[in-house]
Amino acid sequence: MSVLVWVEQTKSGPVASSWEVLGKGRQLADALGTQLVAAVIGGETAKTAEEATKYGADEVLTLTDGALADYRLSAYAAALTQAVGAAGATVVLAAGTTRGREVTAMVAAQLGAGLAPDAIDLKVDGGKLVAVRSVYSNNILADIVYSSAVQVASVRPRSFPMPEAGAAKGAVKAVAPNLGAVAEQIVEVRSTDTGEVSLTDASKIVSGGRGVAQDPAKGFALITELAGVLGAAVGASRAAVDAGYIPYKYQVGQTGKTVKPDLYIAAGISGAIQHLAGMGGSKVIVAINKDAEAPIFEKASYGIVGDLYEVVPALTTEFKKRIG
Amino acid sequence: MKVVVLIKQTPDTAELPKVSADDVRAGKVKATMVINPWDEYAAEEAIQLGDRFDFDSVAISMGSPEAVEALKHALAMGVGAAALVDNTALTGGDLFTTADALAAAIAAQGAVDLVLCGKQSVDDNGGAVYAGVAVKLGWPLVTGVTKIVDVANGRITVERLVEGGQEVLSVPLPAVVSVGKEINDPRYPSFMGIRKASKANIPATAAASLGVASGAGRTSWTNVRKPEERKSKVVMIDGASAQEKAAKLADALIAEKVI
Numbered sequence: 118m119s120v121l122v123w124v125e126q127t128k129s130g131p132v133a134s135s136w137e138v139l140g141k142g143r144q145l146a147d148a149l150g151t152q153l154v155a156a157v158i159g160g161e162t163a164k165t166a167e168e169a170t171k172y173g174a175d176e177v178l179t180l181t182d183g184a185l186a187d188y189r190l191s192a193y194a195a196a197l198t199q200a201v202g203a204a205g206a207t208v209v210l211a212a213g214t215t216r217g218r219e220v221t222a223m224v225a226a227q228l229g230a231g232l233a234p235d236a237i238d239l240k241v242d243g244g245k246l247v248a249v250r251s252v253y254s255n256n257i258l259a260d261i262v263y264s265s266a267v268q269v270a271s272v273r274p275r276s277f278p279m280p281e282a283g284a285a286k287g288a289v290k291a292v293a294p295n296l297g298a299v300a301e302q303i304v305e306v307r308s309t310d311t312g313e314v315s316l317t318d319a320s321k322i323v324s325g326g327r328g329v330a331q332d333p334a335k336g337f338a339l340i341t342e343l344a345g346v347l348g349a350a351v352g353a354s355r356a357a358v359d360a361g362y363i364p365y366k367y368q369v370g371q372t373g374k375t376v377k378p379d380l381y382i383a384a385g386i387s388g389a390i391q392h393l394a395g396m397g398g399s400k401v402i403v404a405i406n407k408d409a410e411a412p413i414f415e416k417a418s419y420g421i422v423g424d425l426y427e428v429v430p431a432l433t434t435e436f437k438k439r440i441g
Numbered sequence: 442m443k444v445v446v447l448i449k450q451t452p453d454t455a456e457l458p459k460v461s462a463d464d465v466r467a468g469k470v471k472a473t474m475v476i477n478p479w480d481e482y483a484a485e486e487a488i489q490l491g492d493r494f495d496f497d498s499v500a501i502s503m504g505s506p507e508a509v510e511a512l513k514h515a516l517a518m519g520v521g522a523a524a525l526v527d528n529t530a531l532t533g534g535d536l537f538t539t540a541d542a543l544a545a546a547i548a549a550q551g552a553v554d555l556v557l558c559g560k561q562s563v564d565d566n567g568g569a570v571y572a573g574v575a576v577k578l579g580w581p582l583v584t585g586v587t588k589i590v591d592v593a594n595g596r597i598t599v600e601r602l603v604e605g606g607q608e609v610l611s612v613p614l615p616a617v618v619s620v621g622k623e624i625n626d627p628r629y630p631s632f633m634g635i636r637k638a639s640k641a642n643i644p645a646t647a648a649a650s651l652g653v654a655s656g657a658g659r660t661s662w663t664n665v666r667k668p669e670e671r672k673s674k675v676v677m678i679d680g681a682s683a684q685e686k687a688a689k690l691a692d693a694l695i696a697e698k699v700i
């Protein structure tokens with residue numbers, strides 16, 4: 118028996134939300150009285166594995182292979198399934214990133230295990246895992262209980278605090294990957310990575326909506342500038358995306374990303390149900406809207422009635438004064 | 442060649458906040474039911490594959506007999522045929538039970554080259570049924586596809602968004618592909634399409650006759666509840682000028698320690 122956490126890494130290193138899950142995994146392993154094992158998969162794994170030993174893992178399994186240098190679902194699912202066997206894991210967890218969600222789904226399907234996708238909380242009850250899911254687009258909560266021996270969950274980023282790094286303790290053990298034939302052939306990769314903060318990992322987000330319609334380029338430039346001062350990610354409503362003001366990957370909501378920052382600033386966003394579905398879990402919500410009746414004010418912690426073209430740059434100036 | 446598009450009937454997204462925990466528990470949600478918005482993209486792509494590569498298309502849904510309405514929407518858009526897996530008598534299932542039933546229904550279609558599906562459903566929000574289908578059928582899975590580049594020589598080549606960029610990927614057919622909303626603009630059903638769909642004969646098969654038994658779920662939902670309402674009442678920041686309001690807000694946010 119053990120709790121296994123897949124520590125996901127991309128070309129730029131380990132994914133931050135993996136550490137959140139590893140931190141929670143420590144608590145679960147203690148509650149279950151079992152070992153916490155981390156799995157690191159990739160073309161190179163040494164650096165991430167070493168880091169994983171500082172976040173409470175009793176053991177770190179590395180699955181290293183040239184065929185794992187680029188992410189391919191079938192290869193990563195095969196590797197993680199192998200790690201589950203090597204660790205004798207009964208609980209298998211990963212951050213609910215795009216990759217984490219599909220890899221855990223494949224692993225659960227392959228192992229005949231139960232799956233809780235995108236869980237927002239995890240606990241132990243009677244020696245079994247219980248995963249809390251937010252369903253109906255964040256309008257219903259349910260506890261997921263497992264009847265299978267192996268229990269798999271992906272975990273929504275920012276559901277758990279980032280653990281403190283401690284002294285390295287777990288041993289690193291290499292497991293030779295047995296991948297078989299990999300179906301996917303990567304024909305071409307076009308990187309558009311600009312090093313910006315990812316929306317789902319962001320602790321602060323500044324979003325713009327159709328309210329920028331008058332001059333969308335200027336509107337999003339002002340929003341981006343405020344985000345820059347705050348170290349925040351930029352987001353958008355669907356109306357702004359559909360109008361072509363900003364690409365889809367910035368969309369927050371029902372058919373965009375679900376986010377959970379400490380601070381969410383909505384500028385020129387009315388607060389439609391489908392937008393709220395994606396950001397209603399934010400700790401502090403600030404609404405800037407020129408219409409005092411906009412529904413976003415009902416969900417907001419702070420509201421400013423005003424023109425975003427004036428309020429957003431004013432905020433940038435005021436924050437610059439206070440936090441440099 | 443043949444493409445199966447997987448369709449789910451889900452509540453209208455505008456009515457999701459009204460859905461009660463009791464109704465979810467009972468499995469009978471009172472809401473206007475529509476085709477899952479994400480699945481419209483899959484249906485549209487199936488139709489376009491018909492034009493581009495001469496695919497025949499079939500929409501398959503698992504659900505109650507009322508779910509034929511979602512299938513009719515797909516037919517009205519232009520999907521060629523439809524079939525329902527009736528789950529009325531099925532209890533104690535989970536997402537993998539659904540996947541097993543859908544995989545059996547796909548296999549019953551004869552030679553299928555491609556399965557298309559949406560990103561996730563707006564009620565279960567799982568985005569995992571297609572993984573179960575792919576594993577059950579033993580076919581490769583590609584998710585988040587934003588463009589089908591080509592279907593040739595027994596392979597499908599697609600573009601997809603990946604963290605940090607875009608990639609072009611090729612997998613052998615048959616395969617399971619989930620699509621993202623960048624892939625197309627789903628058409629509205631035409632009047633002619635709606636008339637044709639209303640007369641369509643949609644065969645229904647009980648889940649049990651596809652070899653899927655009740656009580657086979659590996660997970661179940663308990664303690665279904667509404668999330669706590671946000672209790673915070675909004676604090677409106679007043680001031681004579683935008684600058685004054687901004688200054689007050691900046692102070693408040695710093696005091697809240699979110700900056």
Ligand SMILES: Cc1cc2nc3c(=O)[nH]c(=O)nc-3n(C[C@H](O)[C@H](O)[C@H](O)COP(=O)(O)OP(=O)(O)OC[C@H]3O[C@@H](n4cnc5c(N)ncnc54)[C@H](O)[C@@H]3O)c2cc1C
Binds near residue numbers: 370390408
């Ligand atoms: C199936 C489905 C899925 C959907 N998914 C999503 C989703 O994922 N995300 C999403 O966001 N929406 C989604 N929507 C759309 C949603 O219903 C709304 O249409 C959308 O959120 C509205 O965006 P908005 O608030 O930017 O625009 P609007 O509703 O038009 O609001 C614009 C706001 O800006 C204010 N404003 C205008 N000018 C200014 C100014 N100069 N300064 C300050 N304020 C100003 C206005 O008062 C207004 O409140 C979905 C809808 C459907 C049917």
